[in-house]
Amino acid sequence: MFSIILAAGWPIWPLLAASILALALIIERSMALRPEKILPATLVGEVLNLQRQKLINPDILKKLEQNSPLGRVLAAALRYEKANRDAMKEAVEEAGRAATHELERFLTTLGTIASTAPLMGLFGTVIGMIEIFGAQGPTGTSPQQLAHGISVALYNTAFGLVIAIPTLIAYRHFRAKVDSFVVEMEQRSIHFIDNLHPPR
Numbered sequence: 003m004f005s006i007i008l009a010a011g012w013p014i015w016p017l018l019a020a021s022i023l024a025l026a027l028i029i030e031r032s033m034a035l036r037p038e039k040i041l042p043a044t045l046v047g048e049v050l051n052l053q054r055q056k057l058i059n060p061d062i063l064k065k066l067e068q069n070s071p072l073g074r075v076l077a078a079a080l081r082y083e084k085a086n087r088d089a090m091k092e093a094v095e096e097a098g099r100a101a102t103h104e105l106e107r108f109l110t111t112l113g114t115i116a117s118t119a120p121l122m123g124l125f126g127t128v129i130g131m132i133e134i135f136g137a138q139g140p141t142g143t144s145p146q147q148l149a150h151g152i153s154v155a156l157y158n159t160a161f162g163l164v165i166a167i168p169t170l171i172a173y174r175h176f177r178a179k180v181d182s183f184v185v186e187m188e189q190r191s192i193h194f195i196d197n198l199h200p201p202r
Contacts, residue, residue, distance in 0.1 A: 011128030011133075011154040017119065017161050024115045024169045027108045035105065038182050041072050049076050050197055053083075060180050071101035071183075075191050079198065087199040094191045101187065105180045109173060118172035123162015130155025153168050 049066065052058055066077040078097035082090040090123055133151030 011129065012137065013129050013158050014161060017122050017158065017165060018109060018117050020119055020122065021165045024112065024165060027112050030171045035176060035179050040070055040105065041186055042070055045069065045072055046194055053080065064169060071104060072100055072187055072190060075187060076148055079191065079194055086095055087195065090195055091128045094195065098187060098191065102184050105183060109176055112169060112173045116166050116173050119166035119169065120162045127160020128153045130158065
């Protein structure tokens with residue numbers, strides 16, 4: 003592996019850094035975007051039971067906000083429990099936007115890596131081509147320099163694609179996952195509001 007890195011030349015180092023960053027973000031998002039951490043299955047029912055028993059207090063609200071993004075949305079609804087339905091919906095929408103922003107964290111970086119990795123590989127290819135043309139001298143062609151230029155060009159192109167393809171797949175997967183979570187969060191929050199303030 004190290005010999006391949008040496009053969010690819012210095013343009014490979016930014017690609018290696020991008021691959022490490024992409025892997026770290028994919029692992030982090032895989033851990034963070036788990037359904038049980040975003041949308042606990044029994045949370046709405048548990049909160050409604052506490053509300054019916056008049057057990058909601060500032061400590062409960064604080065714990066609920068720290069529980070999950072869904073918990074933050076439900077806590078926002080409970081803070082406006084005594085207000086009208088429209089005020090509660092507005093508070094829930096605002097909390098939902100903040101929760102969505104949190105769910106989308108690092109996705110822009112992941113998408114940027116996916117789109118720039120082929121360009122970084124292309125840059126390495128150009129460097130390799132320059133070395134190939136540099137191998138043409140007045141005394142003839144330097145086989146060693148020519149081989150090195152070809153290695154730089156091919157390895158960087160391949161490495162750029164190897165990074166971009168799985169990163170793009172991960173980005174699309176996480177984006178779809180976040181969209182699904184947002185829709186489900188909206189449905190559960192509407193159900194919660196309907197229980198607190200039944201529509202007329």
